[in-house]
Amino acid sequence: MDSGMTLRRGRALALVAAVAAAGAAQPAQAVEQSVARGDGAVLRALDKVEGRSRDLELAAGETGSLGNVEVTLRECRYPAADPASNAYAYLEIRDLREDAPRFTGWMIADSPALNALDHARYDVWVLRCTTS
16 A cells, blocks of 8 residues: 555544544434324325326325335324424335335435335335325
8 A cells, every 4th residue: 555545544534533523522412303193195206217297195094006006105294393394104115016015114205315215117205294
């Protein structure tokens, strides 16, 4: 290993250590927030082949179709103090040509890429919860 590479690696390690130390200096604060359950959710689906998007409005327990893909909404929650803010929904998404679900879990409206559907044709994300 040449001395230039060693110097760059040393600087990078020092930077990582400094960032870690700064983060450790301030303890994480837990944010407690009460949540409410919605009756359903509005999801947006993008067909990446056709370049079209459409909204699916599903009630809890209801299933909607996108070609060979079925999207089932299990539950939708939102901050009780601000219903118009961040929603998160528990979804099961199945490609009917496959045995196992393509996606099962919570999807968050503000961070759709945090836990996203991995499908060649469709992207699906949460817009908001619905209430009666």
